[in-house]
Amino acid sequence: MKTYNQINEKISSGKAVVLTASEMKEYIEAHGVRKAAKDVDVVTTATFGPMCSSGCFLNFGHSKPKMRITACRLDGVPAYSGIAAVDCYLGATQLRDRDPANSNFPGKFDFGGGYVMEKLVRGEEIELTAYSYGTQDYPLRDLKTKFTIHDLNQAIMVNPRNCYQNYNVATNCSDKRLYTYMGQLEPKMGNLTYCSAGELSPLLNDPLYETIGVGSVVWLAGARGHVFSEGTQHCPTCERTDNDVPAEGAGTLALTADMKKMRPEFVRGCSFVGYGVSLALGIGIPIPVLNERIAKHLGVRDKDIRAQVIDYSTDYPLRTGNVLGTVTYEQLKSEVIEFKGKKITVSSMSSRYKALEICQLLKDDILKGNFLLSQPLSPLPKEQGMKQLTIRK
Amino acid sequence: MIVTHKYFLKFPKCETETPIVYHLVKDYDLEVNIFRAKVTSEGEGYLVLDLKGKETKIAEALKYVASFGVSIDTIDKGVIRDDSLCTHCGNCLSHCKPKALHLADPVTRQIAFDENLCIACGRCIDNCPMKACSSLLE
Numbered sequence: 001m002k003t004y005n006q007i008n009e010k011i012s013s014g015k016a017v018v019l020t021a022s023e024m025k026e027y028i029e030a031h032g033v034r035k036a037a038k039d040v041d042v043v044t045t046a047t048f049g050p051m052c053s054s055g056c057f058l059n060f061g062h063s064k065p066k067m068r069i070t071a072c073r074l075d076g077v078p079a080y081s082g083i084a085a086v087d088c089y090l091g092a093t094q095l096r097d098r099d100p101a102n103s104n105f106p107g108k109f110d111f112g113g114g115y116v117m118e119k120l121v122r123g124e125e126i127e128l129t130a131y132s133y134g135t136q137d138y139p140l141r142d143l144k145t146k147f148t149i150h151d152l153n154q155a156i157m158v159n160p161r162n163c164y165q166n167y168n169v170a171t172n173c174s175d176k177r178l179y180t181y182m183g184q185l186e187p188k189m190g191n192l193t194y195c196s197a198g199e200l201s202p203l204l205n206d207p208l209y210e211t212i213g214v215g216s217v218v219w220l221a222g223a224r225g226h227v228f229s230e231g232t233q234h235c236p237t238c239e240r241t242d243n244d245v246p247a248e249g250a251g252t253l254a255l256t257a258d259m260k261k262m263r264p265e266f267v268r269g270c271s272f273v274g275y276g277v278s279l280a281l282g283i284g285i286p287i288p289v290l291n292e293r294i295a296k297h298l299g300v301r302d303k304d305i306r307a308q309v310i311d312y313s314t315d316y317p318l319r320t321g322n323v324l325g326t327v328t329y330e331q332l333k334s335e336v337i338e339f340k341g342k343k344i345t346v347s348s349m350s351s352r353y354k355a356l357e358i359c360q361l362l363k364d365d366i367l368k369g370n371f372l373l374s375q376p377l378s379p380l381p382k383e384q385g386m387k388q389l390t391i392r393k
Numbered sequence: 394m395i396v397t398h399k400y401f402l403k404f405p406k407c408e409t410e411t412p413i414v415y416h417l418v419k420d421y422d423l424e425v426n427i428f429r430a431k432v433t434s435e436g437e438g439y440l441v442l443d444l445k446g447k448e449t450k451i452a453e454a455l456k457y458v459a460s461f462g463v464s465i466d467t468i469d470k471g472v473i474r475d476d477s478l479c480t481h482c483g484n485c486l487s488h489c490k491p492k493a494l495h496l497a498d499p500v501t502r503q504i505a506f507d508e509n510l511c512i513a514c515g516r517c518i519d520n521c522p523m524k525a526c527s528s529l530l531e
């Protein structure tokens with residue numbers, strides 16, 4: 001048994017034993033869970049992929065004369081201004097005004113909120129246009145200027161849902177190509193796409209939320225950030241296989257961090273033809289090895305993690321609840337998978353390459369002694385279902 | 394010696410009615426495999442193709458094609474992949490039928506691009522969420 005304080009003292013004095021998720025799995029396989037729990041202090045987990053429920057609060061500072069911004073555009077992308085005078089919230093999936101979207105299907109979706117967020121972190125110049133109805137204390141009605149992230153008082157990323165614990169696998173049983181947020185799905189189960197870091201993923205390494213809770217420290221695109229809440233759609237009550245691993249979506253995290261401290265290679269605008277724009281994010285979460293149970297969970301392998309295959313031609317859009325079957329991440333990572341008697345090629349929306357890089361970067365930060373862990377202020381809900389929207393007449 | 398080479402032929406605004414590809418087959422005894430072709434309303438266009446045949450015949454055929462003012466490039470300009478934009482997610486893997494885009498390393502799942510295998514179908518351009526793949530031909 002170790003405590004957060006003991007681990008932080010070891011980190012500060014440069015004596016902590018820190019392994020990446022991959023290294024920990026090998027260590028457990030070589031030496032067993034008991035020894036791993038005793039020897040290892042911290043394990044770094046990570047994920048990198050499109051996370052639509054992301055966005056940021058920006059504060060522009062006051063113009064002269066002052067303006068109570070009613071509506072604004074950042075490089076043509078509307079940001080929500082229904083808060084205080086010069087605050088706004090920019091969402092990752094917001095399109096530019098007059099974007100043709102899917103009017104000429106499939107739409108290209110060249111630019112949107114996620115791209116503006118990437119430009120911000122890159123320190124690039126962004127055009128701000130704003131309108132106001134004008135008040136006596138805030139007389140300015142129109143504004144057009146340019147700014148970079150350095151000109152802002154705050155640029156705080158606030159993401160309602162990141163790090164989905166597990167995720168479904170998409171395929172297409174119809175006879176025409178589908179354009180989805182899981183990529184393009186070829187007819188007649190022409191391909192499968194998945195979006196999870198699998199055995200590297202934070203919540204798959206802490207399946208019962210024993211260390212990751214509200215207040216836990218996270219590495220959000222290179223900045224030190226925090227879990228500020230359970231994520232939206234957090235649904236821990238779900239089917240779980242051995243070692244408590246969820247077989248479906250399950251838990252999620254709401255994350256925040258200072259964008260001024262982020263690294264642009266981990267904040268990437270992205271686009272899906274026929275679907276829309278989003279933001280691909282890199283997230284790392286350190287897991288303290290407090291006891292043997294936590295160590296045991298860290299031993300989870302891709303072969304132990306199952307995901308549900310869903311038909312995006314009917315079952316997904318119509319919410320039938322039907323599942324075609326399940327596959328493991330080990331199967332998904334072999335290039336061709338045998339499913340329903342058919343050999344199918346697999347695509348991933350989540351980058352294992354980037355996730356490995358983040359595990360290593362976070363490990364280096366902890367070893368340098370400048371990334372201490374924080375004990376959760378409160379745990380994430382462990383029992384909770386997910387409601388659906390009933391359309392009432 | 395029989396060889397196969399990939400060429401990128403760019404046609405200027407061209408008045409000729411000559412069926413050039415027909416002559417490549419008939420007069421130079423070449424196998425022609427066209428990957429991509431486009432003709433604009435202004436009469437300009439391009440062809441990305443493989444020519445298979447005797448090396449000497451291919452050389453003669455290229456001279457013949459050049460006589461129409463066609464620019465010939467052996468560098469495949471069908472698809473350009475910018476590694477600095479790639480996040481190595483692997484979404485391209487199931488869309489690249491000739492496996493030009495492939496896993497360089499199954500452990501790290503780093504993606505690599507083998508230009509020689511590319512048939513310039515353009516599916517990666519349409520599918521890459523990071524726009525890492527592009528084409529000069531679009």
